[in-house]
Amino acid sequence: MRAGPHSGADAARSPIRLDLTVNGVPVSQMIDPRRSLLDFLREDLELTGTKKGCDHGQCGACTVHVNGERRLSCLQFAAQLQGASVTTIEGVGSADGGLHPLQEAFIRHDALQCGYCTPGQIMSALALMNEGCPEDPAAIKEAMSGNICRCGAYNGIVAAIREVARDAG
Amino acid sequence: MRVEWIFPASVDEAVALLARPGHQAIAGGTTVLDLMKLGHRPGPVLVDISRLDLTEISEGGGIIRIGALVSNSQAARSPLIRERLPALSEAILMGASEQIRNAASIGGNLMQATRCGYFRDLAWPCNRRTEGSGCAARTTPAAGHAVLGASAACIATQPSDMAVALLAFDAVVVARAIEGTVRIPVAGFFRGPDEKALPATRLPQGALITGIEIPAPAGPEASGYVKLRGRASYEFASASVAARLEFDGDVLGRAAIAFGGIATTPWRDREAEQLLIGAPLGRAQVGLYLDRALAGADTRPETAHKIPLARGAVHHLLERLAK
Numbered sequence: 059m060r061a062g063p064h065s066g067a068d069a070a071r072s073p074i075r076l077d078l079t080v081n082g083v084p085v086s087q088m089i090d091p092r093r094s095l096l097d098f099l100r101e102d103l104e105l106t107g108t109k110k111g112c113d114h115g116q117c118g119a120c121t122v123h124v125n126g127e128r129r130l131s132c133l134q135f136a137a138q139l140q141g142a143s144v145t146t147i148e149g150v151g152s153a154d155g156g157l158h159p160l161q162e163a164f165i166r167h168d169a170l171q172c173g174y175c176t177p178g179q180i181m182s183a184l185a186l187m188n189e190g191c192p193e194d195p196a197a198i199k200e201a202m203s204g205n206i207c208r209c210g211a212y213n214g215i216v217a218a219i220r221e222v223a224r225d226a227g
Numbered sequence: 228m229r230v231e232w233i234f235p236a237s238v239d240e241a242v243a244l245l246a247r248p249g250h251q252a253i254a255g256g257t258t259v260l261d262l263m264k265l266g267h268r269p270g271p272v273l274v275d276i277s278r279l280d281l282t283e284i285s286e287g288g289g290i291i292r293i294g295a296l297v298s299n300s301q302a303a304r305s306p307l308i309r310e311r312l313p314a315l316s317e318a319i320l321m322g323a324s325e326q327i328r329n330a331a332s333i334g335g336n337l338m339q340a341t342r343c344g345y346f347r348d349l350a351w352p353c354n355r356r357t358e359g360s361g362c363a364a365r366t367t368p369a370a371g372h373a374v375l376g377a378s379a380a381c382i383a384t385q386p387s388d389m390a391v392a393l394l395a396f397d398a399v400v401v402a403r404a405i406e407g408t409v410r411i412p413v414a415g416f417f418r419g420p421d422e423k424a425l426p427a428t429r430l431p432q433g434a435l436i437t438g439i440e441i442p443a444p445a446g447p448e449a450s451g452y453v454k455l456r457g458r459a460s461y462e463f464a465s466a467s468v469a470a471r472l473e474f475d476g477d478v479l480g481r482a483a484i485a486f487g488g489i490a491t492t493p494w495r496d497r498e499a500e501q502l503l504i505g506a507p508l509g510r511a512q513v514g515l516y517l518d519r520a521l522a523g524a525d526t527r528p529e530t531a532h533k534i535p536l537a538r539g540a541v542h543h544l545l546e547r548l549a550k
Binding site: 137185204205 | 261459461
């Protein structure tokens with residue numbers, strides 16, 4: 059798997075300045091304007107909780123929050139995020155390292171097998187809570203349809219989301 | 228692959244930049260980055276319009292306006308659009324996923340590239356990528372290809388759900404060019420591949436889409452969108468339909484029906500729609516409309532399923548709207 063555009067000898071670049079916050083921490087770097095947010099997070103900031111699945115916007119494994127909205131970091135140019143606030147899976151737990159209630163619910167409901175899609179599922183579902191999570195399982199599946207789970211843990215994922223949404227409501 | 232990045236401070240500055248060779252507008256960037264990773268070469272100068280103030284959704288003077296930089300999510304969830312243009316809200320929400328709809332702009336939705344595999348993969352000839360190089364899909368068609376509006380140059384479907392609803396609403400694309408503002412009806416915005424495969428739209432070279440204008444529905448009407456596809460969600464249309472109906476007592480007073488997923492452009496047959504006017508909405512009458520509207524379809528074994536899907540989608544939607 060290629061990690062995206064790197065500083066190859068043939069790649070003439072015009073680095074641009076990027077200042078943003080990631081999980082509440084200010085970050086300031088010169089970046090290649092071709093850099094995806096996903097590669098910026100994983101390769102430059104070494105935040106490898108966000109996963110690269112398809113790298114083409116088809117699987118949702120790379121889902122993060124940009125200014126509170128869920129987005130695909132693989133289809134997001136980092137260069138467009140000047141001043142933005144980005145939250146990744148590393149930023150959702152409590153300060154003392156405890157899991158977020160939704161992460162606990164994923165474990166309780168067996169909402170994963172291999173776990174590769176899980177950070178994206180969690181980030182997507184957390185945004186769904188803020189958007190107004192529906193009660194109907196079919197509506198939850200539609201709202202979560204941008205996150206693919208090839209292990210097929212969908213029933214557990216929906217159950218975990220319903221439980222946390224119900225507790226929050 | 229060299230890329231320069233420029234943030235213009237105004238629409239005027241953006242338009243002046245876009246008039247230069249090799250300058251390409253970028254907003255949400257989802258398609259640009261996707262294609263770049265496949266080896267497509269953007270720009271090479273990307274004129275980033277994402278900070279411009281083109282984010283208004285409003286109604287006035289009988290026109291509903293949506294700024295080009297309104298995100299797909301914002302448009303679909305706007306109370307104004309949900310109440311006045313339900314088919315448009317439904318169509319947008321049936322495209323992509325919430326993650327992509329949050330990032331992608333309305334203007335970018337209109338300008339998105341075809342998803343034809345032969346266009347995306349640089350190993351194949353494609354007239355929509357390189358004019359005159361040929362069309363691999365003509366000899367090796369796949370399930371996603373068009374049955375209407377195709378030519379020797381191209382049989383790729385137009386991928387936008389939103390554009391299908393906009394066609395049913397007689398929407399107009401508003402753009403700024405160096406010479407001033409231009410308005411292009413959605414009905415003429417996408418070029419069929421009859422003449423040449425490129426450019427894919429009639430947006431003037433160097434012009435920037437600033438918004439969409441939709442005539443506000445005058446009377447009480449019902450509208451909706453049905454999309455049929457290979458899985459329940461997060462997939463491009465095998466066949467889709469946007470419709471607006473206005474009843475005059477028991478008979479249909481007005482009808483606008485647009486198809487997606489089956490043609491090289493959003494597809495509408497206004498003459499066939501006349502078959503529905505002045506008659507009660509019944510299955511037989513709708514069948515006559517469909518016979519006429521789909522008469523020109525050129526199917527292959529790989530795409531023949533689109534006809535019954537399109538017919539079923541229309542029956543299903545019109546019955547729903549008649550209730």
